Amino acid sequence: MGKSINVSLIGNPNTGKTSLFNRLTGLNQKVGNYPGITVEKKEGICKLDRSLKAHILDLPGTYSLNTSSLDESVVVETLLNKNSKDYPDVAVVVSDIENLKRNLLLFTQIKDLEIPTILVINMADRMQRKAISLDIELMEQELNTRVVLVSARKNIGVDDLKKAISEYKNLKSVPCVNASTIDPEYFETLRKAYPKQSIYKLWLVITQDVNFGKIDRNRDLEDLKSSSFAVKSESDLKKMQHKETVVRYQFINSLLTKVLNVDKSQAKDLRTRLDRVLLHKVWGYLIFFVILLLIFQAIYDWSTYPMDWIDTFFAKASSWAQTSLPEGPFTDLISEGIIPGLGGIVIFIPQIAFLFLFIAILEESGYMSRVVFLMDHIMKKFGLSGKSVVPLVSGTACAIPAVMATRNIEDWKERLITILVVPFTTCSARLPVYLIIIALVIPEQEVWWIFNMQGLTLMLLYMLGFGAAIFSAWVLNKILPIKRKAFFVMEMPAYKLPMLKNVGITVLEKTKSFVLGAGKIIMAISVILWLLASHGIGEQFTNAEEIVKEQYASQNLSEEELTNKIASQQLEHSFIGYIGKGIEPAVRPLGYDWKIGIAIVSSFAAREVFVGTLATIYSVGSDEEETIKNRMRAEVNPILGGPLFNFASGISLLLFYAFAMQCMSTLAIVKRETNSWKWPAIQFTAMTVIAYFAALAAYQILK
C-alpha cells in the first residue's frame, strides 16, 4: 500500500472541472451527499505513481470564497477546516483559458489561504482557434505556483497534472494578494490576536455569514465569531468585500497584461450567431418547444419498448419463481412481493435514463442556460425562476427524474418549491387511469367540428395539473419562511459539443442513485402492500376457496373464472379489503364504493395500480382494457342505484387522481433529495387533502 493524499478540485462553474475529474478518476468514483445537506459530493481515486494515490474530491463550482449558496459554503467549509478528513494536501484550481480573468479571482483567494495550490488552465484546445497565447513560465513566477495547461476534452496535459500533483511537496504556500491593504489597521489587530493563522483565513471566517446563513460544523476557529473582531457592521464588512474584489482584480489585470495575449481580430464568434437564433423572441421559443416535444417523444414513446421488455421479464420471473420454487409463504413473498417490487423499480430506468441523457446533452452543450434565460421572466411571477422549467416539463413524463433534475437549481427555496409542486404535473402513470375513466363518463362527441370531447377533457386535465403546480408554487413562495437569494446572476456558457464520456457518466450516476436510493423504499412498501393484500383473518379469507366453490357450484365455471373469483373473494377479505371497507364512509361522499376505495388505497403505491386492482376486484382475469371497461360500466351504485361510474363520480375520480400524491416512489425520491421525511410528509398530506376536497366538491355539485 502506497501513500494517499487529498486533492480538491476547485473552480468556477463550467470550467471543465467535472470533465477533468472524469479524466483523472474514470469510473473510479462515487457520488454521495455531504453529511446533513443535499449538496452532491463526488469523490474518486487516481493513481499518481507506484507509491502515491490521490483521493480526489470534486468540489461544487463556485465563483469565489465569499459564500452565497449552500454549494459554495461547502467549498469554504472544506478549505477552512484543517481537521476535516477532506482537508486538501493540494488544491487544484481549474480555470478556463477563455475566462482566465474571472477564474483567477478564486485562485488568488485560495492561494491566500496558504494551501499548496496548482493552477490548471483547461480548454487548451481552444487556444489556437481563439488566437490566445500565454507565457506559462512567467505566470508560474508571478503566481508562485505550478501552472499546467490541460485539455480535458482532448486528454492533453493530464499526465503533466498528475506529475505536478505528485510533486506537491515542492509547492510554495505563500499568499499572492495582500488582502489586508483594504483596512490595514483592522487586519493588524487580527494578526496580533491570532499570530499562527493565515490572515486571509481569519477574514473568511469573519465574513462567511454575511452573505449566507450559517451552517453548523465544527471548526477550529469557532471562537472567532463571538470575539471582538466581529464588531464591524454587516454593511461595513460588505464594503470591505467589495474593496477586496477590486484589489484582486487589480492584481489579476496587471498579471494578465504581462502573460496573456489575445488576438481579437481572429476570434470568430459562433456564440453571437447562435444566440441570435436560439434566444430570438419568436424562433427561440419555437425551437425550445420542438426540443421539448422530442424529449417527450423519447420519454413517452421510445421508452415504452424497454419498459415492456422489463415488464414481461419480471412477469416471467415471477411465474417462474412460483412454479419452480417449493410452494409456501416464502415463495409467495418472492414471487408476489419481492419480484414485482423490484420490477416496480427497474421499470422506471428507461425513462430516467432517457431524461438524463437529454438533460446532460442540453447542459453540456450550453443550451440549458438559454432555456433558463427564455423562461425566467414568466416563472419569476410565481416565485420560481427559469431553472424550474426543466423539472416541471419532465414531470409530465414522470415525477421521479423531474425531482432529481431540480439539482441544478442553486437556490434552496426555489428548489424545494419546485420539488413540492412537480407531482401535480400530469405524469404518465396517471394516463391509464384518465383514459379509462374518460372513456366511461365523457361522451365521444365532436365539439366545434374538429375537437373531440374526450381529447379535450384529457387536455384540460394536463392544463389543470400544470396550473395546480404553478399556483401552489405561488402560494408556497408566499408562505414558506425560507430566506432566498434575492438576485439572479447566471453565466451564459459558450456553446460546445457535448463530451460523450461526461454524458455517459451522468446518465449512469443518476440511474444508479435512483435505483439505490429510492429503490430500497419502493421495495419495502411494495412488500408491505403485498402482505396486506395477501393476508387476512377470519373464515371468509382463509376458506375463500371453499366458499367460492360452494357459491358457484351450480354454475359450472371454467378453471380460470373460478381462480379469478377466489382471488377477488380473498382480496375483499384481506387486510387491504378491510381497509377499503374502513374508508368507505370517507369516500362515499365522493361517489365511490369500497372497491374504488381499495383501488385508491393501493394506488398510493403507484397510480397505475388503479386499473390492475379494479381488475382483480372485479375478477376480470386480464387487465385488458375492453373487458374491464365493460365490467366497470355495468357496476351499480349500491345506495343510489344507477351506474356507479357516472359523470359526477367520474369527474370526482379524475380530480382526485389529478391532485392526490399517489406515488411512493416520488415520496421516496423527495425524501432523498430533501434529506428529511418532513417535506414528503407535508407534500403527501397537502396534496391528498386538496384532492379529497376537489373530488368532494365536484361530486356534490354534479350529482
Next chain:
Amino acid sequence: MSDTIAHLKRGEQATIVSFNEEQVPLKLLEMGCLPGNVVMMMESAPFQDPIYLNINGTYLAIRRETAQQIIVKRHG
C-alpha cells in the same frame, strides 16, 4: 437621468460608472462588474427581462431590476 444597463440596445457598448452597493450582489462584482469595465448588451428576453450581457469578457444574464441599478456611460 443617467443611463443604466437596462437602457442599452442590442450590440451597444458602455462603460460602467457606478452602482448602488447595497443592491448589487457581490457575485456580480466577482464576475467582473466593476466601475471602469466595459459592458456590451448581447440580447434581451421579451419584456427586456432578463438581459444578457458581456461584462469584461464574461457572458452573463441578469434580471432587469438588477440592470437598472448599474449606471453606465454609453460609448460614442
